[in-house]
Amino acid sequence: METILSIQNLWKIYPNGTVANQDVSVDIKEGTIHAIVGENGAGKTTLMKVVFGITQAKSGNISLRGKLFAPSQPSEAIDAGIGMVHQHLMLAPELTVAENIVLGVEPKRGGVFFDFDRAVQTAQEISEKYQLAVPVDKPISELPIGTRQRVEILKALYRNAELLILDEPTAVLTPQETEILFQTLDQLKEQGKTIVFISHKLKEVKRIADTVTIMRAAKVIDTKPAAELSIEGIAELMVGHKIDLSRVATPEHIGPAKLSVRNLNMTRDDGVQAVRNVSFEVAGGEILGVAGVEGNGQTELVRALVGLLPVDSGEILVGSTDIAQLSPKDIRQLGVSHIPEDRMEDGVAPLMSIQENIIVDRYEKAEFSTWFRIFWKNVLAHTVGLIRDYRIHAGSPKHEISSLSGGNIQKCVVARELSADPDVVVASQPTRGVDIGSWEHLHTLIVEARNRGRAVFLVSADLDEILKLSTRIIVMFEGEIVARFEDASTVTAQDLGPYMLGIKRQEESSAKVSA
């Protein structure tokens, strides 16, 4: 097989000093699916951004079919036959599929006017040619995310892409949608296309890739045929040590309910009912996992539990206190901790120091202040202790928290929330965007909290996480609980998928409603 893309000794350093790619060399063979795996921040996306001309390397060479290639902007990469499907899809939601596919290289009538009919026709042709069915005349906003992604792929193919780069394409997909995507990729490979697949989901890599390049800390660790690697082997190379992907043991003692939600209803600002008649309980010593495609009411539910959003009706009981009308501070004082979904938005003040971020919920404690003065010495000592106990990689507690990596910022957030000695832990996407080493470490911390008798409410888009940690699982779809699994240890991702997509729902009679 010919080498289509060859990267030699590439260096990329960002203006903030981050070394993203350090002497990276990779050869990609034509007509294969080549996975690039690595923890978040390992430099995989940066490498592809350089190839696609979004950013430029400091040194090193890229050659495309043997010719030196250094795109200074994406259009040059597109002209050279490279297509990229970004993690966050870049489509115009109000335009139709056909319009999105031809956007930028539209067929014109008389050289001036947009030829809508020919756009539809072209889109139809390209869709048939590659056997990727899409409803060409529907607006993007009406399509499910998996179909939108297919549109992105078609868009690249329409621009004659021979080399397709997919950046974490499955991050937003359900297991079923993922399988369809993989069939698509296999088809494209048969038609001679080359695919670069960036991921940190190892099962998927194993399933789809011919060759795997493993990156760690800005360097390439190894490139091998996928057949020679096991999932555990890839994980070990990625992290640098052995990791445990198996499910955690079920808890030994489950106490009385610490968090009970009864008939909760919430409305979003735009008038849509976000949470419909939701009831559940979380007992001390267990983890209740919430599965569901993002945007099905989980965010609103979590924010209500911690007092950041008002509810329309229903009760939220912590112990026996209804907290639905209380302020975030009062709720914290009742022993509720919150690991927020978007850590940079809610979880930290990025430009404040680590110690200032740590004390946001506890600066009023006698240990840290009088009514007037803050004892920075005690704050410093406390922060140093947390940095040590939670194995946070940080220079000094006085450094800006944004100088840490994503995983370490998240560890600071988790350290703060778990060290507050809570009764109830509300964790929303606790490991989003962190590297697999931190992923594992954060899981250990959450399970430890569970074992100490805390009630953990876990919302995550990462099904592996839900399955690994949960004692019980509920599935949310369009603001409702559509399924309850009282014993999570027998549940698989395939079981959850149909409920997450709203294809199936348990009858209320068979679902054990805990109230």
Next chain:
Amino acid sequence: MQRFLLKNFDAVRTAIAILIGMLICVLLIILVSSSPGDSISIFLFGPFSSQRTIASIFEIATPIIFTGVALSIAFQAEQFYIGAEGAFYITAAVGTAFAVSTSMPWFFHIPLILLVSGTFGGLWGLIPGYLKARFNTSEVVTALMLNFVALYAGLYLINNFFRDRAAGFMVSFRLPESAELPRFIDRTRIHWGVVLAIVVAVWAYYFLYHTRTGYEIRTVGHNPKFARFGGINVFKVIIIVHILTGAIAGMGGMVEIMGIHRRFNWQDLPGQGWDGVIVAIIGRMHPLYVVAAAIFLGYLRVGGQQLRLMSDVPFELVLVIQSAIILLITARAFLSQWEARMVIRQATEEAES
């Protein structure tokens, strides 16, 4: 060297901005002056030429320290409250009214006037503060509009009830002697207000960086969502910030009257509120740096006055330099490529070692 430059990059950038600003000024003087050498030396060294000019620097800096420190508190909470000008003016008017209608020994009178003006200034700041905290009204707009209210309400108060008809100008009655801040260096107008200003700045520094409320203020400023998430009462913080800003700026206005003018003689907004914005930004919203920035601004102003008196260079030129310096300091991207190159070089060295 590289490491040192990177660590103190903000300070380095400010210093370079000031240097370039001064250089632009020198170039302009060379262009317009018939004896550029003399003019440049008057501008640069004139402020130090006599006890009187040195004193002038501090006289000018005193009220600007008040407004600059006041605005630093607001800006640290990310409240773009620009009503310091109005608070400064109307508090001086109200304080004057109070001072001329009361009489008591100075050791009661001065603290009481300061208390009254501080309280009034705080209430004045509370108006946009409450509107912001309760209704999320833009404090920029309300404060700006209130500056006009302050001007005309102040003029109405003084001209109708406290105007000294014996004086040849539109001025208030003279303050009783017990309400005057004493001057403590002969043949200058340096008064105790300068000490008060520095005390306020040091207090504000301590308050912002070493107290609970200061921590709350900075946290709200950095990320209000995070503050709310952590349980900080954002409403309370916004209210406190506006009250403090109004109180300190207002007190500054009254101190200016008590120390320098000794009667209310402003028929228009005097501008110290805007100078406060300038020094708050140059001083990067740190109360102690604001003191330095205010003294620097005083130095520029005195240099400008000297130029006007003793050379053929117009006073307007000084405003040009000020603007040039402030533009350079506030432009975040200024020298950022240089910084990026240094960062990259250092990171490369570290990665290769």
